[in-house]
Amino acid sequence: xxxxxxxxxxxxxxxxxxxxxxxxREAMKNKPAPLVNPGTGAPMAAEELEGVFCKELVQQELDxxxxxxxxxxxxxxxxxxxxxxxxxxxxxxxxxxxxxxxIYYKFEGNNTSGSHKLNSAIAQAYYAKKQGLKGVTTETGxxxxxxALSMACSYLDLDCKVYMVKCSYxxxxxxxxxxxxxxxxxxxxxxxxxxxxxxxxxxxPGTTGSLGCAISEAVEVATSTPGYRYVLGSVLNQVLLxxxxxxxxxxxxxxxxxxxxxxxxxxxxxxSNLGGLISPFMGQKLRGEADYDIVAVEPASCPSFTRGKFxxxxxxxGSICPLAKMYTLGSQFIPSPDHAGGxxxxxxxxxxSQLYHDGYMRAVSVKQTDVFKAAEYFARVExxxxxxxxxxxxxxxxxxxxxxxxxxxxxxxxFGLTGTGYFDLVAxxxxxxxxxxxxxxxxxxxxxxxxxxxxx
Amino acid sequence: xxxxxxxxxxxxxxxxxxxxxxxxREAMKNKPAPLVNPGTGAPMAAEELEGVFCKELVQQELDxxxxxxxxxxxxxxxxxxxxxxxxxxxxxxxxxxxxxxxIYYKFEGNNTSGSHKLNSAIAQAYYAKKQGLKGVTTETGxxxxxxALSMACSYLDLDCKVYMVKCSYxxxxxxxxxxxxxxxxxxxxxxxxxxxxxxxxxxxPGTTGSLGCAISEAVEVATSTPGYRYVLGSVLNQVLLxxxxxxxxxxxxxxxxxxxxxxxxxxxxxxSNLGGLISPFMGQKLRGEADYDIVAVEPASCPSFTRGKFxxxxxxxGSICPLAKMYTLGSQFIPSPDHAGGxxxxxxxxxxSQLYHDGYMRAVSVKQTDVFKAAEYFARVExxxxxxxxxxxxxxxxxxxxxxxxxxxxxxxxFGLTGTGYFDLVAxxxxxxxxxxxxxxxxxxxxxxxxxxxxx
Numbered sequence: 001x002x003x004x005x006x007x008x009x010x011x012x013x014x015x016x017x018x019x020x021x022x023x024x025r026e027a028m029k030n031k032p033a034p035l036v037n038p039g040t041g042a043p044m045a046a047e048e049l050e051g052v053f054c055k056e057l058v059q060q061e062l063d064x065x066x067x068x069x070x071x072x073x074x075x076x077x078x079x080x081x082x083x084x085x086x087x088x089x090x091x092x093x094x095x096x097x098x099x100x101x102x103i104y105y106k107f108e109g110n111n112t113s114g115s116h117k118l119n120s121a122i123a124q125a126y127y128a129k130k131q132g133l134k135g136v137t138t139e140t141g142x143x144x145x146x147x148a149l150s151m152a153c154s155y156l157d158l159d160c161k162v163y164m165v166k167c168s169y170x171x172x173x174x175x176x177x178x179x180x181x182x183x184x185x186x187x188x189x190x191x192x193x194x195x196x197x198x199x200x201x202x203x204x205p206g207t208t209g210s211l212g213c214a215i216s217e218a219v220e221v222a223t224s225t226p227g228y229r230y231v232l233g234s235v236l237n238q239v240l241l242x243x244x245x246x247x248x249x250x251x252x253x254x255x256x257x258x259x260x261x262x263x264x265x266x267x268x269x270x271x272s273n274l275g276g277l278i279s280p281f282m283g284q285k286l287r288g289e290a291d292y293d294i295v296a297v298e299p300a301s302c303p304s305f306t307r308g309k310f311x312x313x314x315x316x317x318g319s320i321c322p323l324a325k326m327y328t329l330g331s332q333f334i335p336s337p338d339h340a341g342g343x344x345x346x347x348x349x350x351x352x353s354q355l356y357h358d359g360y361m362r363a364v365s366v367k368q369t370d371v372f373k374a375a376e377y378f379a380r381v382e383x384x385x386x387x388x389x390x391x392x393x394x395x396x397x398x399x400x401x402x403x404x405x406x407x408x409x410x411x412x413x414x415f416g417l418t419g420t421g422y423f424d425l426v427a428x429x430x431x432x433x434x435x436x437x438x439x440x441x442x443x444x445x446x447x448x449x450x451x452x453x454x455x456x
Numbered sequence: 457x458x459x460x461x462x463x464x465x466x467x468x469x470x471x472x473x474x475x476x477x478x479x480x481r482e483a484m485k486n487k488p489a490p491l492v493n494p495g496t497g498a499p500m501a502a503e504e505l506e507g508v509f510c511k512e513l514v515q516q517e518l519d520x521x522x523x524x525x526x527x528x529x530x531x532x533x534x535x536x537x538x539x540x541x542x543x544x545x546x547x548x549x550x551x552x553x554x555x556x557x558x559i560y561y562k563f564e565g566n567n568t569s570g571s572h573k574l575n576s577a578i579a580q581a582y583y584a585k586k587q588g589l590k591g592v593t594t595e596t597g598x599x600x601x602x603x604a605l606s607m608a609c610s611y612l613d614l615d616c617k618v619y620m621v622k623c624s625y626x627x628x629x630x631x632x633x634x635x636x637x638x639x640x641x642x643x644x645x646x647x648x649x650x651x652x653x654x655x656x657x658x659x660x661p662g663t664t665g666s667l668g669c670a671i672s673e674a675v676e677v678a679t680s681t682p683g684y685r686y687v688l689g690s691v692l693n694q695v696l697l698x699x700x701x702x703x704x705x706x707x708x709x710x711x712x713x714x715x716x717x718x719x720x721x722x723x724x725x726x727x728s729n730l731g732g733l734i735s736p737f738m739g740q741k742l743r744g745e746a747d748y749d750i751v752a753v754e755p756a757s758c759p760s761f762t763r764g765k766f767x768x769x770x771x772x773x774g775s776i777c778p779l780a781k782m783y784t785l786g787s788q789f790i791p792s793p794d795h796a797g798g799x800x801x802x803x804x805x806x807x808x809s810q811l812y813h814d815g816y817m818r819a820v821s822v823k824q825t826d827v828f829k830a831a832e833y834f835a836r837v838e839x840x841x842x843x844x845x846x847x848x849x850x851x852x853x854x855x856x857x858x859x860x861x862x863x864x865x866x867x868x869x870x871f872g873l874t875g876t877g878y879f880d881l882v883a884x885x886x887x888x889x890x891x892x893x894x895x896x897x898x899x900x901x902x903x904x905x906x907x908x909x910x911x912x
Contacts, residue, residue: 007470008536014463080464081548081839092537092611110566112841112876154836155548174630174881180888181835379637380610383537385568420568422878425630432636 009086010253017084018248019076020068021241024279025351027286030358031064032237032350033325036312041456044322051223052230053238056127060238069241071123078122078155079245082111087253088382088417094401096381101404103397104259105417106250106277107384112178113148115342115387115419116273117233120242121148124231125156134227135159139189139214141168141269142341142389143175144419145233150182160184161228163191163217165344167208167337171426178423189214196220196318208337211270211345216318234270235315235324235349243276250414251280261292263400265415267392268296268305268363269342271349277416278361285360294361296352297392299371300440302335304328304348305356305363307446312456315347323456326353329441330449336439338368339427340388346449364396367438371395372431375421387419388427465542466709473540474704475532476524477697480735481807483742486814487520488693488806489781492768497912500778507679508686509694512583516694523739525697527579534578534611535701538567543709544838544873550857552837557860559853560715561873562706562733563840568634569604571798571843571875572729573689576698577604580687581612590683591615595645595670597624597725598797598845599631600875601689606638617684619645619673621800623664623793627882634879645670652676652774664793667726667801672774690726691771691780691805699732706870707736717748719856721871723848724752724761724819725798727805733872734817741816750817751856752808753848755827756896758791760784760804761812761819763902768912771803779912782809785897786905792895794824795883796844802905820852823894827851828887831877843875844883 025031034043049058060069071079090103108116128136135158140146146162153160162184169176169188176186189209190197196216200207207213215232222230233239254261264281266274274296284290298305304327314331315321328347335344348356355361368388375391377398378384386394397415404411421428430436481487490499505514516525527535546559564572584592591614596602602618609616618640625632625644632642645665646653652672656663663669671688678686689695710717720737722730730752740746754761760783770787771777784803791800804812811817824844831847833854834840842850853871860867877884886892 008533011467077464077547091533112835112839114878151839155839173885174878177881177885177888178841178878181832181841181884183836376637379568380639383568383607383611385634385637422570422630422634425633428637429629429633432633 006089006257008091009088010257011086012084012249012252014080016252017079018071018245020070022068022244022248022279022283023063023066023241024282025064025237026067027283028354030354032354035322035324036456038314038319038323038454052219054127054131054133054229056130057124057238060241061236072126075123075126082118083245084249085110087250090382092381093378097398097401097405099401099405100408100410101401102410102412103401104412104414106246107417108246109384109417109420113144113151114422115144115148116243116246116276117145117148118151119245120233120239120272121152123242125149125152125158128229129156129158133158133229135161136229136231137161137218137222138231138233139163139211139218141165141211141344143168143172143423144342146184146186147175147178149231150179150184153184154182161221162186163189163214165189165209165211165214165341168341172423175423189217191217194220196320200318207334210317210334212317212331215316216320219316219320234272235347237351239272240275240279240349240351243272244279246273246276246416247279247281250277259412261414262411263293263295263413265295265297265393265397265413267343267389267418268298268348268352269389270345271352273416273418275349275352282355282360295396296356296361296363297396298363298365299338299340299343299392300365300367300438301338302329302344303365304346306365309450310353310357311453313347313453323454324350326350327356329446330452332452333449338439339424340368340392342389343392366392366395369436369438372436374398384417385421386417387421388424390418393417462545462713464547465544466713467542468540468705468708470536472708473535474527474701476526478524478700478704478735478739479519479522479697480738481520481693482523483739484810486810488810491778491780492912494770494775494779494910508675510583510587510589510685512586513580513694516697517692528582531579531582538574539701540705541566543706546838548837549834553854553857553861555857555861556864556866557857558866558868559857560868560870562702563873564702565840565873565876569600569607570878571600571604572699572702572732573601573604574607575701576689576695576728577608579698581605581608581614584685585612585614589685591617592685592687593617593674593678594687594689595619595667595674597621597667597800599624599628599879600798602640602642603631603634605687606635606640609640610638616640617677618642619647619670621645621665621667621670621797624797628879631879645673647673650676652776656774663790666773666790668773668787671772672776675772675776690728691803693807695728696731696735696805696807699728700735702729702732702872703735703737706733715868717870718867719749719751719869721751721753721849721853721869723799723845723874724754724804724808725845726801727808729872729874731805731808738811738816751852752812752817752819753852754819754821755794755796755799755848756821756823756894757794758785758800759821760802762821765906766809766813767909769803769909779910780806782806783812785902786908788908789905794895795880796824796848798845799848822848822851825892825894828892830854840873841877842873843877844880846874
């Protein structure tokens with residue numbers, strides 16, 4: 001098909017939407033390492049995990065072999081309320097940059113949670129409901145995951161308790177109100193409502209919190225309250241599985257117009273968006289059917305891929321979670337209260353960690369001030385006000401497009417625009433007022449945190 | 457076509473998008489009354505209006521006869537960045553209400569301005585650019601119009617000065633930041649930067665402002681600064697013309713699936729959304745080709761249709777604008793600092809006023825607290841967090857659907873969901889905390905204001 005015919009936005013029809021999630025682990029020779037019991041050092045058995053997570057999600061978590069897992073009809077119906085998301089051809093950005101590259105972005109922000117997080121939230125809430133649970137607990141950083149889960153729980157009539165990283169809770173009071181609109185209870189973390197919260201507060205009285213702290217609190221409540229389980233918006237294998245809808249839709253849209261991607265770029269905090277976006281493409285790459293330059297973009301303030309260590313570590317600060325093998329800065333690493341709250345996690349998805357370790361993708365870290373420059377540029381040209389998290393990918397996509405301008409290559413660059421920045425205007429204000437800084441950890445900071453890695 | 461086949465969201469393809477705006481005035485036997493010069497009492501000539509508005513927009517303002525006015529390619533290209541907007545079948549809402557009615561909403565919120573306002577903003581900015589102007593001035597209430605205009609001006613590299621109603625400026629600091637992101641300058645109104653602002657402040661020192669005040673200031677700056685013109689986000693004939701894209705897309709989508717609308721419901725402040733949504737349907741109704749029950753929903757706190765007078769009045773508080781014949785509460789009416797800022801205008805589109813006066817549509821007014829109840833209900837069921845303005849239409853659509861439940865009628869109810877409520881969370885918070893009140897003017901309030909209508 002002639003590329004002139006590519007519309008600004010490619011929308012799939014409902015019957016082109018995926019009917020099954022794709023499990024990229026099936027194509028991996030080196031499977032992601034299993035979660036490990038910190039007490040025994042042995043891989044966590046399904047029965048152990050079922051105390052924390054819903055049964056069916058545990059199965060998905062442990063299944064390294066099934067390529068396609070059907071999406072239940074109830075979840076597909078929910079998806080139809082806000083999906084398919086558009087694959088946008090960034091005609092205006094290309095023109096403004098004067099690049100021969102063709103830039104595409106999969107825009108996941110057109111729903112009230114403001115991000116891709118809803119794709120996994122509805123799946124996790126669905127399995128909790130199916131299991132007959134009363135409710136779920138979780139943590140949220142920027143608030144996107146908490147909002148998404150609140151929406152899903154409200155739809156399915158499940159109780160929802162959200163532990164929100166304290167600095168985000170304070171920076172983003174409106175996020176809290178959205179969650180309340182959807183009937184969730186929201187507690188700033190660390191809090192006095194849990195043992196682990198009280199312990200962290202006693203040790204670090206002025207702490208602004210972290211995703212790691214909030215996870216500890218949510219897990220404690222889930223495992224000590226009958227009828228509750230814990231759900232997590234990133235990192236886990238199951239989450240990447242659900243998020244594969246992003247990549248599957250992207251691939252169907254590209255295939256429909258005969259477009260072969262050269263690069264795929266995504267921001268990476270815990271890896272949910274990037275992992276979902278690249279899944280089907282990575283599957284092809286692992287099978288040797290196609291080659292893609294796959295790039296993870298992380299904040300210089302929390303650089304787990306580029307400056308972390310590939311090791312077993314706790315997913316939480318309070319050390320009550322299982323250990324995951326991943327690129328980590330150490331579970332005691334508390335990143336600066338940066339504005340890309342969704343990327344402030346010390347670790348990384350085990351799947352992506354393994355793929356990165358095996359050389360199937362690369363990673364770059366970028367500075368916050370550069371990210372906001374790119375965000376504002378993009379907003380003015382493409383109309384969409386991007387989330388700070390998503391803007392990490394925008395920056396690198398623009399840099400790559402400018403390289404194409406030098407070389408004259410007409411590469412097809414695809415990136416994930418995970419969400420909108422409507423709740424990030426305190427950060428935009430700081431940027432406009434010249435008050436934003438880059439808080440990059442020193443080598444000593446990281447070494448000190450890595451020194452505390454658990455011995456496995 | 458079997459209605460079972462109707463998807464959750466009907467998206468038109470790019471080539472199904474309208475290529476011309478529809479001018480409903482062509483079908484009106486009683487044309488809207490012309491704008492009048494307050495000094496002479498004579499209809500404003502084109503040359504007079506051109507001191508305030510761009511030339512081509514003046515032509516559109518005065519053209520009561522041309523049925524279709526082509527949309528310039530540059531505007532169509534911009535539309536393609538965020539349009540077509542989806543026509544959503546509210547399957548979940550229907551199910552939850554247990555109504556036999558079929559509910560559809562045209563959702564205009566999936567763009568960064570958060571509303572339909574962008575449809576006219578890009579058109580007005582385009583004609584300003586074409587005329588070689590340096591910039592434009594405007595007012596904004598809730599901030600949706602100001603954001604939309606900022607986006608359009610940024611895209612076309614025009615300067616943009618926004619006078620923002622003071623109470624909105626204070627309630628919505630984030631709106632200001634979005635506009636700054638798009639390079640606009642934003643001034644709380646009334647301000648010390650204009651003669652009319654200083655006069656209003658001297659008379660009412662504690663005023664929280666109104667759209668009427670902000671219009672006066674923006675007009676003063678436009679007419680006293682070389683290379684500038686004033687643009688307005690509602691009320692004017694030209695705005696309803698541009699907003700006809702909403703109705704045209706809606707009609708194409710309904711026709712595509714063989715759906716005959718029975719009712720069309722929209723919120724009405726100045727009339728831009730409602731006027732645009734109903735345009736092609738009203739055209740049919742005026743020609744006797746089809747019948748529709750068309751309903752304007754306005755806030756009980758600012759009820760121009762239901763409690764105002766059909767008379768010539770100023771569009772602004774400072775009495776520097778031309779007079780328009782419309783349903784008005786009097787230009788000196790300052791509505792309570794209600795949260796549906798976009799509906800806080802004392803007057804109403806002349807086109808809609810004439811149609812209402814001639815019996816082609818009806819109007820209802822609703823209380824703010826009921827509106828927020830409906831908004832929260834809708835958010836939980838349909839996923840979208842609606843703007844308070846849009847929620848006026850939601851409330852009445854739900855009420856009508858419940859009437860169908862009693863009568864067993866399977867009516868097709870179409871309403872306009874003009875925007876999202878991401879910047880209205882202060883209002884949602886008040887609602888959650890039980891602190892929201894209904895500020896309904898007394899008969900004496902309205903009579904006092906109407907007593908000051910200009911003599912024409």
